[in-house]
Amino acid sequence: xxxxxxxxxxxxxxxxxxxxxxxxxxxxxxxxxxxxxxxxxxxxxxxxxxxxxxxxxxxxxxxxxxxxxxxxxxxxxxxxxxxxxxxxxxxxxxxxxxxxxxxxxxxxxxxxxxxxxxxxxxxxxxxxxxxxxxxxxxxxxxxxxxxxxxxxxxxxxxxxxxxxxxxxxxxxxxxxxxxxxxxxxxxxxxxxxxxxxxxxxxxxxxxxxxxx
Amino acid sequence: xxxxxxxxxxxxxxxxxxxxxxxxxxxxxxxxxxxxxxxxxxxxxxxxxxxxxxxxxxxxxxxxxxxxxxxxxxxxxxxxxxxxxxxxxxxxxxxxxxxxxxxxxxxxxxxxxxxxxxxxxxxxxxxxxxxxxxxxxxxxxxxxxxxxxxxxxxxxxxxxxxxxxxxxxxxxxxxxxxxxxxxxxxxxxxxxxx
Numbered sequence: 525x526x527x528x529x530x531x532x533x534x535x536x537x538x539x540x541x542x543x544x545x546x547x548x549x550x551x552x553x554x555x556x557x558x559x560x561x562x563x564x565x566x567x568x569x570x571x572x573x574x575x576x577x578x579x580x581x582x583x584x585x586x587x588x589x590x591x592x593x594x595x596x597x598x599x600x601x602x603x604x605x606x607x608x609x610x611x612x613x614x615x616x617x618x619x620x621x622x623x624x625x626x627x628x629x630x631x632x633x634x635x636x637x638x639x640x641x642x643x644x645x646x647x648x649x650x651x652x653x654x655x656x657x658x659x660x661x662x663x664x665x666x667x668x669x670x671x672x673x674x675x676x677x678x679x680x681x682x683x684x685x686x687x688x689x690x691x692x693x694x695x696x697x698x699x700x701x702x703x704x705x706x707x708x709x710x711x712x713x714x715x716x717x718x719x720x721x722x723x724x725x726x727x728x729x730x731x732x733x734x735x736x
Numbered sequence: 737x738x739x740x741x742x743x744x745x746x747x748x749x750x751x752x753x754x755x756x757x758x759x760x761x762x763x764x765x766x767x768x769x770x771x772x773x774x775x776x777x778x779x780x781x782x783x784x785x786x787x788x789x790x791x792x793x794x795x796x797x798x799x800x801x802x803x804x805x806x807x808x809x810x811x812x813x814x815x816x817x818x819x820x821x822x823x824x825x826x827x828x829x830x831x832x833x834x835x836x837x838x839x840x841x842x843x844x845x846x847x848x849x850x851x852x853x854x855x856x857x858x859x860x861x862x863x864x865x866x867x868x869x870x871x872x873x874x875x876x877x878x879x880x881x882x883x884x885x886x887x888x889x890x891x892x893x894x895x896x897x898x899x900x901x902x903x904x905x906x907x908x909x910x911x912x913x914x915x916x917x918x919x920x921x922x923x924x925x926x927x928x929x930x
Contacts, residue, residue, distance in 0.1 A: 602789065610781040617780060638822075 532701020533578035534663030535565060536671060536691055537632045537643055539656045540679045544634045544641045544711035547688035548576055549663070549696050549724070550704030561704050569595050571715040573611055573635040578661035579628040579648065587629060591615045608635040608642030612652055620650035630660035634711050641711060663695035663702040670694050681710070685719055693727040759811035766810060770794055787818040787826035791836045799834025809833070813844045819896050847881035854880050867893070871903075875911050886912035 535548040552563035567575045567585075569592040577584030594614050598606040612633040619627065627648040634643050645651070645658040657675060659667040670691040679687065689706055696702040706727070708719040773793050777785045794814065802809045809832045816828045829844065830836040841859045843851040854877050864870045875889060882888045889912075891903040 602786075607781075607783060610783060613780060613782050 532663075532699070533565060533661030534659065534667050534692055534695035534699060534702040535576040535578050535630075535632065535661050536659035536664070536667045536688060537576065537634050537657070538671060538675060538684075538688070539641050539643050540675075540677055540684050542679075542681050542684065542710075543636065543713065544643055545684045545688045545719075546574055546576060546632070546634050546709040546711065546716075547692045548707050549661075549692050549702040550707060551696070551702055552581055553701045556700075558703075563704070564707070566707060566709060567592065568716070569611070569635075570599070570605065572605055572637065572711075573608065573633065574709055574711065574716055575615075576632045576634075576660070578630040583627050583629045583648070584631060587615065587618055587627075588631065590618065605637065607637040607639065608633060608644060609637075609639075609654070611635065612642075612644035612646050616646045616650050616652035619646065619648050623648075623650055632658050632660065634709075634716075636711055636713055636715070659691070661702065663699035666695035666698050667691040685710070689720075689722065689727060690731070693724050693731065696724045697728050762810040762812050763814070766794055766797065766812060766814070769797060784821055786820045787816060787828060788820075788838070791816050791828040791830060795830045795834045795836040797834075798830060798832060802832070802834055815842060815844060817894060819894070823896050825896070843877070851877050851880055871911060872915060875908065876915055879912065879915065 532551065532553045533549060535546075537544055537546040546566060548565040550560075550562045550565065551558060552560040563581070565577045565584075567577065567588045569575055569588070573595060575588045575591065577588060591611065591614060595606045595611055598610070615631065615633065619629065629646075629648045631646050632643060633646060634641075636642065643655060643658065645653045645655065645660070647660075656677070657671060659671065668691075671687060674687045674690070685708060688708055692702075692706045696704070703724055706720070706722045706724060708722075709716050710719050770790055770793065774785050774790060777783075777789065794816070798810050798812075801807045811832060813831045814829065816830065817826070819825055827839045827842060828836055829839055829842050841855045843855065845851075855873075858873060858876070862869070863873045871891065871893070874891060875886075878889050886905070886909040889908050891908055893901045893903070895901070
């Protein structure tokens with residue numbers, strides 16, 4: 525992670541049979557200073573769309589709020605909600621326009637539209653990828669390790685929450701720039717619900733005790 | 737008629753049919769702009785345009801030319817036909833002022849009035865129940881105002897997810913012959929009953 529960032533982060537999202545689970549940490553760091561313990565890294569674009577933020581806090585917040593404005597205008601003009609693929613494309617086009625000018629943003633756009641659950645990864649290079657599982661931020665390698673070991677498409681809802689929780693908790697355990705609380709959302713057919721906000725330090729203790 | 741766009745790559749298929757009456761030179765400009773907009777929409781939003789969207793675009797374009805200096809409005813009334821991504825058929829009409837409306841059945845042109853009256857009487861659920869009946873209805877409607885029958889009629893059908901199907905002159909002639917037969921028979925029946 526570069527020093528000037530105000531977001532070292534771990535965020536993750538994965539699709540499974542009951543929708544999409546989104547889990548993020550909440551530490552905002554500026555170098556080695558923790559700027560905020562409870563930063564909000566998920567933007568609720570509309571009841572059927574979520575965007576996660578990692579990288580530069582300012583860039584993420586600005587561009588994703590701009591995306592939310594465009595999504596709302598689309599909905600007003602076309603009388604139907606924007607699709608996840610269209611929303612992620614709008615964001616990646618914004619990134620492409622400013623390519624090479626130092627933006628820093630790694631985001632996952634998650635939602636449920638006519639085609640079912642949708643998950644796209646968009647970053648500051650203009651990359652836009654659709655996939656069943658993504659993790660972004662400095663702690664993403666740790667999160668991938670836990671997620672890949674435990675992921676199955678046919679997870680039950682509780683198992684999926686547990687997987688997301690564990691992945692963020694273990695990432696915050698090892699990554700200095702991630703921490704705080706786990707904010708978890710579940711994207712269902714009728715919209716997203718906020719599942720929980722759990723302190724990471726408590727989780728680590730629980731997992732340790734469970735092992736002994 | 738003119739095709740705005742035939743097929744998109746991947747799994748999206750739209751055949752938009754654009755039929756216009758008026759200054760055909762103006763029509764070419766509008767069609768070109770609409771084509772570019774269809775592709776541009778596909779690029780930015782990754783979904784094919786809905787018929788309503790492209791109609792709204794064409795109508796906005798026309799309206800702009802009614803409210804700027806140094807330009808004249810497009811001399812075109814257009815019928816825009818197609819299927820949305822969810823498969824529902826759509827028919828829209830725009831006019832030089834830039835207004836657009838959705839229709840179940842519509843006519844544009846010099847003799848639109850009489851054909852519209854014919855359609856208002858004869859466009860019923862039974863009349864469009866099968867393909868054959870619907871084609872006959874369209875030809876009968878045009879025969880009201882077209883002088884020398886089948887030779888001056890062009891017919892095309894768009895089906896969901898299929899390319900535009902133009903009817904050959906022969907097919908149209910055979911339909912016209914059938915229609916005239918039916919007309920004679922119904923007149924004979926009328927005479928008998930009287």
